[in-house]
Amino acid sequence: MIIKTIREKNPLIHHITNYVTVNDCANVTIAMGASAAMADFYEEQADFAKISSALVLNTGTINQSIANSMLKAIREYALINKPIILDPVALGVSRARDEINFNLLDLQGIKIIKANASEMASVIGLDGKARGVDSTFVINDDFLIQAQKYATKTKRILAITGKIDYIISAEKIAKIYNGSAMAAKITGAGCMCASMCGVFSGVLEDKFQASLYALLSFDIASEIAQESSSGSGSFRVNLLDALSNLSDTDIEKRAKYEII
Amino acid sequence: MIIKTIREKNPLIHHITNYVTVNDCANVTIAMGASAAMADFYEEQADFAKISSALVLNTGTINQSIANSMLKAIREYALINKPIILDPVALGVSRARDEINFNLLDLQGIKIIKANASEMASVIGLDGKARGVDSTFVINDDFLIQAQKYATKTKRILAITGKIDYIISAEKIAKIYNGSAMAAKITGAGCMCASMCGVFSGVLEDKFQASLYALLSFDIASEIAQESSSGSGSFRVNLLDALSNLSDTDIEKRAKYEII
Amino acid sequence: MIIKTIREKNPLIHHITNYVTVNDCANVTIAMGASAAMADFYEEQADFAKISSALVLNTGTINQSIANSMLKAIREYALINKPIILDPVALGVSRARDEINFNLLDLQGIKIIKANASEMASVIGLDGKARGVDSTFVINDDFLIQAQKYATKTKRILAITGKIDYIISAEKIAKIYNGSAMAAKITGAGCMCASMCGVFSGVLEDKFQASLYALLSFDIASEIAQESSSGSGSFRVNLLDALSNLSDTDIEKRAKYEII
Numbered sequence: 001m002i003i004k005t006i007r008e009k010n011p012l013i014h015h016i017t018n019y020v021t022v023n024d025c026a027n028v029t030i031a032m033g034a035s036a037a038m039a040d041f042y043e044e045q046a047d048f049a050k051i052s053s054a055l056v057l058n059t060g061t062i063n064q065s066i067a068n069s070m071l072k073a074i075r076e077y078a079l080i081n082k083p084i085i086l087d088p089v090a091l092g093v094s095r096a097r098d099e100i101n102f103n104l105l106d107l108q109g110i111k112i113i114k115a116n117a118s119e120m121a122s123v124i125g126l127d128g129k130a131r132g133v134d135s136t137f138v139i140n141d142d143f144l145i146q147a148q149k150y151a152t153k154t155k156r157i158l159a160i161t162g163k164i165d166y167i168i169s170a171e172k173i174a175k176i177y178n179g180s181a182m183a184a185k186i187t188g189a190g191c192m193c194a195s196m197c198g199v200f201s202g203v204l205e206d207k208f209q210a211s212l213y214a215l216l217s218f219d220i221a222s223e224i225a226q227e228s229s230s231g232s233g234s235f236r237v238n239l240l241d242a243l244s245n246l247s248d249t250d251i252e253k254r255a256k257y258e259i260i
Numbered sequence: 261m262i263i264k265t266i267r268e269k270n271p272l273i274h275h276i277t278n279y280v281t282v283n284d285c286a287n288v289t290i291a292m293g294a295s296a297a298m299a300d301f302y303e304e305q306a307d308f309a310k311i312s313s314a315l316v317l318n319t320g321t322i323n324q325s326i327a328n329s330m331l332k333a334i335r336e337y338a339l340i341n342k343p344i345i346l347d348p349v350a351l352g353v354s355r356a357r358d359e360i361n362f363n364l365l366d367l368q369g370i371k372i373i374k375a376n377a378s379e380m381a382s383v384i385g386l387d388g389k390a391r392g393v394d395s396t397f398v399i400n401d402d403f404l405i406q407a408q409k410y411a412t413k414t415k416r417i418l419a420i421t422g423k424i425d426y427i428i429s430a431e432k433i434a435k436i437y438n439g440s441a442m443a444a445k446i447t448g449a450g451c452m453c454a455s456m457c458g459v460f461s462g463v464l465e466d467k468f469q470a471s472l473y474a475l476l477s478f479d480i481a482s483e484i485a486q487e488s489s490s491g492s493g494s495f496r497v498n499l500l501d502a503l504s505n506l507s508d509t510d511i512e513k514r515a516k517y518e519i520i
Numbered sequence: 521m522i523i524k525t526i527r528e529k530n531p532l533i534h535h536i537t538n539y540v541t542v543n544d545c546a547n548v549t550i551a552m553g554a555s556a557a558m559a560d561f562y563e564e565q566a567d568f569a570k571i572s573s574a575l576v577l578n579t580g581t582i583n584q585s586i587a588n589s590m591l592k593a594i595r596e597y598a599l600i601n602k603p604i605i606l607d608p609v610a611l612g613v614s615r616a617r618d619e620i621n622f623n624l625l626d627l628q629g630i631k632i633i634k635a636n637a638s639e640m641a642s643v644i645g646l647d648g649k650a651r652g653v654d655s656t657f658v659i660n661d662d663f664l665i666q667a668q669k670y671a672t673k674t675k676r677i678l679a680i681t682g683k684i685d686y687i688i689s690a691e692k693i694a695k696i697y698n699g700s701a702m703a704a705k706i707t708g709a710g711c712m713c714a715s716m717c718g719v720f721s722g723v724l725e726d727k728f729q730a731s732l733y734a735l736l737s738f739d740i741a742s743e744i745a746q747e748s749s750s751g752s753g754s755f756r757v758n759l760l761d762a763l764s765n766l767s768d769t770d771i772e773k774r775a776k777y778e779i780i
């Protein structure tokens with residue numbers, strides 16, 4: 001009954017995110033029954049850490065000033081042991097971007113990394129062949145082995161979005177087969193998945209479970225949305241409708257995944 | 261015939277606002293028949309004051325640099341006596357945010373403060389029990405007395421959004437019973453209400469009237485939108501449709517409010 | 521078969537643009553089959569120039585810091601001869617804005633200027649009578665002569681949006697009669713047109729052709745969208761749907777333009 005719990009507890013999910021998809025991230029968060037605060041001002045990170053249930057960081061339109069706010073926020077959240085989700089958008093595309101992201105990753109406190117395959121490859125030290133925000137990297141066995149090593153070493157959950165989604169922890173790997181190809185036809189699907197990880201982390205202690213339910217929920221809402229969509233505009237609208245109507249029963253009925 | 265007047269006169273409403281809901285604010289402004297300029301660059305505040313009919317300030321994603329532009333803009337608009345609306349988003353959540361907002365409030369020129377109950381409580385000196393952008397504060401008689409004292413002292417109109425909206429001036433209090441609960445299920449409903457106050461202030465000298473019609477219009481459009489919505493995505497689309505089709509007749513027929 | 525080519529080649533279109541309509545620009549870019557990167561960080565302009573097919577600059581919410589990134593980006597793209605599109609939003613409204621835009625225009629590398637009539641008048645040295653983002657300027661014969669002189673001198677294509685769109689090069693002028701009045705009722709139609717110029721420039725060497733097909737495509741999608749819209753909210757959704765379904769056949773069947 002996780003979605004029901006979210007809608008009852010209404011956790012506040014704090015984001016420091018890009019200005020491209022920030023509105024979608026806020027709307028997805030609210031549609032799930034959580035509250036959204038999008039605050040990147042350095043001076044108020046300690047205050048938001050106190051009142052929020054989780055922090056979502058997204059480096060889509062990163063610069064040095066925003067990076068400083070993120071570094072400060074990570075320290076504040078880590079101090080009081082509240083969960084942090086990082087979405088290292090377009091990691092591998094530029095040296096400046098890599099430097100900022102790895103500075104964030106060097107800190108304690110990040111519990112979930114949500115990324116596409118290219119970005120995640122860069123996170124774990126492989127060549128991600130990044131081209132902007134889209135992934136061209138194909139997940140293979142070696143990748144999974146390296147990813148699980150990284151998860152073990154850092155005690156982090158890796159949530160990898162793509163045609164098949166992967167959730168990787170030190171102990172297990174989940175493969176999710178739900179989803180819609182239309183999600184790749186709008187900007188921000190990945191960012192919204194990170195917000196979903198934030199929302200579920202706000203009520204679930206087990207971050208593997210939180211990531212699994214976050215992506216299952218997003219993927220199943222995407223499937224529902226696709227059924228009545230006639231293009232990327234209506235898909236985006238229907239996705240928010242589907243998320244705002246999503247129930248635990250939908251997840252139970254439609255979830256297609258395995259733990260390997 | 262206020263809405264008709266807006267659509268004929270097409271006032272330019274200048275915003276310095278947050279990057280989360282800025283697109284919605286621009287679209288709401290245009291849907292009502294006004295024009296929108298979203299310009300936060302310090303160097304051009306004097307130029308925008310000359311050509312605009314009203315200024316809307318929203319501190320959602322405030323930082324020191326944007327605050328400086330707001331301070332500059334208030335001075336420029338006050339100098340030529342053009343109306344300013346302030347939406348002190350999440351006031352009470354952090355010391356940095358409070359400091360910036362009270363620096364803005366210390367200046368002459370702000371004619372309307374649009375806020376939820378928590379934020380308005382902070383404005384008038386009560387404990388707002390703020391948690392992010394959502395209000396948990398309940399309006400009672402003492403609040404109304406303090407609010408009207410503040411309105412009298414500052415000659416400002418207080419426009420408070422919630423299940424029931426309140427418009428408070430030195431002389432009177434309006435209670436608005438229109439609205440839809442779905443407005444709280446999307447990000448930016450409050451921000452859009454501030455834009456509406458800007459739009460109506462652009463053509464109405466009496467700022468109590470302007471605030472009253474602004475919130476009535478938003479609330480009635482929300483009711484119309486809700487009738488054909490199946491979730492928060494379609495509500496947001498229908499809200500813009502309803503605003504772009506809204507007429508003075510709709511307001512006359514559907515308005516439910518009292519002046520106390 | 522230009523649209524087919526875009527959907528096959530999937531060019532990456534890099535934007536440095538305003539935070540008001542950035543989401544729409546990204547979604548329009550993706551709906552056409554291209555990829556979108558919105559990155560304004562100074563330090564990574566050289567890296568994005570390497571992997572992108574075109575650069576779209578939009579000065580809607582310009583400030584000095586963003587302007588510096590744009591200047592850097594222009595130099596990087598010009599160095600490797602990749603196309604740059606400039607949308608000088610609200611040119612003529614303030615001295616600060618004019619200064620920044622003319623600094624950009626002074627550099628080599630901008631191949632297409634996309635603007636409304638007021639803004640374009642300012643570009644070519646006439647009085648644009650600018651008021652915010654909306655155009656009040658009427659195109660006449662003298663304007664067209666001056667515009668073509670500017671196009672000849674600078675070897676740039678001028679793409680002017682309005683009730684009738686004009687594409688002007690040193691050799692020819694195209695007049696486009698397609699379009700919907702509803703496009704002026706949402707924020708960002710002009711910005712999206714600049715993105716469209718970017719998308720088509722990513723696959724077409726001839727920038728007159730690219731601009732012509734870009735605006736034809738946007739205008740025809742607007743007409744299709746209008747047919748099923750009941751206000752500005754649904755128009756915006758239907759526009760994205762129409763763009764994501766648009767085919768070369770649609771253009772062939774519906775295009776109304778002449779070369780003069």
